[in-house]
Amino acid sequence: MKLEIREYDKxxxxxxxxxxxxxxxxKDKVIAYFTGSTVLVAQEENAIVGIAILSRNLDKEFxxxxxxxxKDYQGKGIAKLLIAAIQKLAKEKGAKTLDVGTGNSxxxxxxxxxxxxxxLHSIEHDFFSSYPEPIYENGIRCLDMVRLRIEL
Structure with a gap:
């Protein structure tokens, strides 16, 4: 597999x-943060197989x-490569920390x-309770946003 990670500006x-x-x-949240963010894609030949979006929250916090x-490309280390590229890019842009949030489930x-x-950094209780449809993963109702952070 010949994989290239590059910035996407289309x-x-x-x-x-x-x-x-x-x-x-x-969908509305995705559209909102896609605009004005830096987007990286993992591409195999001409097909995009992965994507990551980096956003600046505060001056030194991304x-x-x-x-x-x-799905067919999961478990092959692509997400780890995208995360490493996002960390490098954030650091180049002056970030001191990089946060990520995911569901409790x-x-x-x-x-x-x-x-x-x-x-692990913090929890935003009931973050997902306002989503239009309830989210269930691994038999667990997704309600809370678990925030993680890495120092760069």
Missing amino acids: ELTSELMDLLLTADPD ELKNIAVL SLAQLALYQKCGFR
């Missing part, structure tokens, strides 16, 4: 939206807003972020 296509919605089912990999994602060096 429009949000329906294919990319579908991929981003696998990680965040709120956030990984979304990361998603096509997102067990694989919680493990992934910790494997990449993130540490």
Whole structure:
């Protein structure tokens, strides 16, 4: 597999939206943070197989807003490569910390972020309770946003 990670500066296509919605089912929120953020894609030949979105929250604080990999490409280290590229990019932009948030029910994602060096930071209770449809993963209702942080 010849994989390239590069910055993406084109429009949000329906294919990319579908991929981003696998990680965040709120279309309006995805559109809002896609605009004005830095987008990296993992590309194999001409096909985008993964995407990550970096956003600046405060002067030295950045956030990984979304990361998603096509189902057939999961478990091959692509998310870890995207996270490493996002960390490098955030540091180049002057970040001192990089945050990421995920649902309390997102067990694989919680493990992934910790494997990449993130540490548990805070919990936003009932963050997902306002989503249009209830989210269930691993038999758990997703209600709370678990925030993780890494010092850069």
